Amino acid sequence: METLRFDSRSVDATEEFLSTAYTPMRIGGPVEDARVRISRRAVEGLSVDRLSFGYDMAFDAHGLPGVCLISMHSGTLVDRTGGHEQVYGPGDTFLLAPPGTPYRGEVRSARYTIAMFDPALLAGFDPSGADAPVRLTGTRPLTRPAGRALGSAVAHLRDHVLGSPATPPDGLLVSTAAQHLAALTLAALPHTARTDPTPTDHRDATPATLRRALTWIDAHADQDVTLADIARAAYVTPRALQYAFRRHLGTTPLAHLRHVRLQAAHRELLAADPRTTTVTKIALHWGFAHQGHFAAHYRTTFGTTPSTTLHRNA
Structure with a gap:
C-alpha cells in the first residue's frame, strides 16, 4: 500500500508536488491563502486522493495516464478544456479529462476526492467484445442517478477499500472494487463502446452459454475475475453473456459472481x-x-x- 501526504502554504511547493504526483502543470492566479492538504492511498494501479485547497487556483496540465474521477465536496471546479467552460460543485462526480488529454481550468477553494484507475479496466466491460480499447468521450455523467452511483463508488473505494491503513486490502478486494468502479464509469459516461446489439449477441444468449459461464464462475470465484474473463470462458461476447444471464436468470454475470x-x-x-x-x-x-x-x-x-x-x- 502506497501512502502519501502533503501539507503546505507555498504555491511553488504545491506546483512542484502536483507536477510530480499527477502530471506536469502550471499554477496561476493571485493567491491570498495558500493552504493545501493532499493525502493519497494507492495499491495495484488504483488510487484515491483527498485534496483541500484554501484558495482559488488556475491550472494548465498535461494529460493523465489513468481514468481520473473527481467527487466534489465543497467549493467549485471550473473545466475550461477545449475552450468550453463547465462548472462542477458539491455533489458532482465527473471525469477530469479522458486519459492522455491535456486539461485546464480553475479550482475555487475546494475540497474533493480523486479516484484514478488504469484505463485497461474499461476494455473488460466493452459489451461488443471488440479488441479496440474503450475511449471515454465525455466528462459529465449522462444522468443524475448515474452520477450519484459513480460518486457512491468513489466514496466506497475511499472509505472502505483504501481507507484503513491498519488493514491493507488483498488482491480480490482491490480487483472487485476496481471492476465495480470501471463498470459504473462506463454506465455513467459517454464512450466508444456504446454500440447497438448485434443479431449474434441475441443468438448466443443460450442456456448452453449460461451453463458454461456458471461452471467457470464456480471454479474461479476466489480469483480476480472480470466480465471479459467470463465471456471468454463461455465463448461469447460480454454483451451476449449479459443477455444470457438476464434472459435465463434475471440477473447479471457480476451480480451472480x-x-x-x-x-x-x-x-x-x-x-x-x-x-x-x-x-x-x-x-x-x-x-x-x-x-x-x-x-x-x-x-x-x-x-x-x-x-x-x-x-x-x-
Whole structure:
C-alpha cells in the first residue's frame, strides 16, 4: 500500500508536488491563502486522493495516464478544456479529462476526492467484445442517478477499500472494487463502446452459454475475475453473456459472481472458529469491503446475520 501526504502554504511547493504526483502543470492566479492538504492511498494501479485547497487556483496540465474521477465536496471546479467552460460543485462526480488529454481550468477553494484507475479496466466491460480499447468521450455523467452511483463508488473505494491503513486490502478486494468502479464509469459516461446489439449477441444468449459461464464462475470465484474473463470462458461476447444471464436468470454475470462469493463466505463462516477469525476477515477475503452491505446481503440471502452464523456453536 502506497501512502502519501502533503501539507503546505507555498504555491511553488504545491506546483512542484502536483507536477510530480499527477502530471506536469502550471499554477496561476493571485493567491491570498495558500493552504493545501493532499493525502493519497494507492495499491495495484488504483488510487484515491483527498485534496483541500484554501484558495482559488488556475491550472494548465498535461494529460493523465489513468481514468481520473473527481467527487466534489465543497467549493467549485471550473473545466475550461477545449475552450468550453463547465462548472462542477458539491455533489458532482465527473471525469477530469479522458486519459492522455491535456486539461485546464480553475479550482475555487475546494475540497474533493480523486479516484484514478488504469484505463485497461474499461476494455473488460466493452459489451461488443471488440479488441479496440474503450475511449471515454465525455466528462459529465449522462444522468443524475448515474452520477450519484459513480460518486457512491468513489466514496466506497475511499472509505472502505483504501481507507484503513491498519488493514491493507488483498488482491480480490482491490480487483472487485476496481471492476465495480470501471463498470459504473462506463454506465455513467459517454464512450466508444456504446454500440447497438448485434443479431449474434441475441443468438448466443443460450442456456448452453449460461451453463458454461456458471461452471467457470464456480471454479474461479476466489480469483480476480472480470466480465471479459467470463465471456471468454463461455465463448461469447460480454454483451451476449449479459443477455444470457438476464434472459435465463434475471440477473447479471457480476451480480451472480457476488452471490457465489456470498455463498462461499457463508460456508466459511459455518466452518470457522470464532476464537481465531472474524466476520470482517472472512468478508474481506471474499471481496466484500463494506461490512454493512455484506451484512445486508447476507441477511437477505440467509435470514440471519454473519455474526450469528459465526458464533452459532460458540
